[in-house]
Amino acid sequence: MPDFSRVWDVLVIGGGNAALCAAVTARQAGCSVLLIESAPKAFRGGNSRHTRNMRTMHPEPTSVLTEAYLEDEYWDDLLRVTGGQTDEHLARMTIRLTTDALRFMEASGVRFQPSLSGTLSLSRTNAFFLGGGKALVNAYFALAERLGIDILYDTEAVDLKMDDGFVREVAITHRGFPETVRAKTVVASSGGFQADLDWLEKGWGPAARNFLIRGTPYAKGVVLRNLLDQGVASVGDPTQCHAVAIDGRAPKFDGGIATRLDCVPFSIVVNKDGERFYDEGEDVWPKRYAIWGRLVAQQPDQVGYAIIDAKSEKLFMPSVFPAIKADTVGELAVKLGLDPAKVEATVAEFNAACVPGEFNSTRLDGCRTEGLTPPKTHWARPITEAPFIGYPLRPGITFTYLGVKxxxxxxxxxxxxxxxxxxxxxxxxxxxxxxxxxxxxGFGMAIGSVFGRIAGREAAKNARN
Known part of the structure; x- marks a missing residue:
């Protein structure tokens, strides 16, 4: 049983990448550190255990990254996907510090593999973890144990008792029993509120009940809500979240990255009425995959269906669930539960609008539609070769953007x-x-790694003073 009468230098709340970076950094600065993780040990790591890579600035090729990826290009990529809804100072600082974060990871025992190419188009921008996020989390926990960081699983922070901006103590439940933890400084790294469907429903309405939660079921925003209720400044929109289109057959919680579908750029996507509703080829997939969860969420019953033909079957990583195949478009529609006549008409209209071009699955190409609404601006090829293939889509929520400033x-x-x-x-x-x-x-891991290290460093300074 832990000695709850002691006072730690630093208390870290959370067990994912950001929390571990903070805990390790503070401990390496000479502080006593307690890390509390709400999940059981077998499910430790939050959403980080489902990750694969980190987007990393680098001026020249490395052992795991090709070419160069400099600050201004990284910033431009971020600016486009956020539509300007970002703090440029903090964003550029994060971008610059990813280079140091990568070295910190390697020194902490995290191993990397050559980046993937193809659909993901990330060989130049993202460093991939050997063994994925679970291996990354395990490496950090192993280091934390060697450094003498105290770790408690099945332990949830329920109330950070603040007095004029100062955290006096933290009420927790440890394996179901109430306790109190005291520390000189506190680092909150406990994630968003995406696993709290009631909270999601406040922003999204009843549609939220049809969302699937890709990540940990333990991220319910308990610490976030507690801090906001005590006058901590908020940032971000409660209706904004990282939402991707995942296989509609995925579990309600914790399906992870394996449930994601990367076929959208090479498909047409229709709703339950058999109608297309967005440009599937707007941009390369790493810059557009995170908009598709929201797009599907806005459709009737929050469902969509990706349809491709044999030409595109090998261009993306397959789902963990078997593809739905048929010899005709109408037969495929029936298997997907759609009106065959409507889907056949949608496919025929799309095929007629395709303009011949030089198809290239790895970059923006010349294959587009003409006179079609919505258009498909890249990778548009007629869907004509059997077998015809379909995947059901549902919104998969990874994390929410409402947070503390x-x-x-x-x-x-x-x-x-x-x-x-x-x-x-x-x-x-x-x-x-x-x-x-x-x-x-890979940018979520960049934020967590950079700010985890900053939080650990500054918490250690604060504790010593």
């Missing part, structure tokens, strides 16, 4: 603009400062 030192701000005396934040709980909407593949 922080400064460049990861210090949490109060509603009146004052900094908290001893509270810092990192990861999804503060990412709304940088991601107002949209998403770039």
């Amino acid at each position: 922080v400064d460049e030192n990861a210090r949490v701000r109060m509603d009146d603009g004052r900094p908290s005396a001893n509270l810092f934040a990192s990861g999804e709980i503060m990412a709304g400062s940088i991601l107002g909407k949209g998403y770039l593949a």
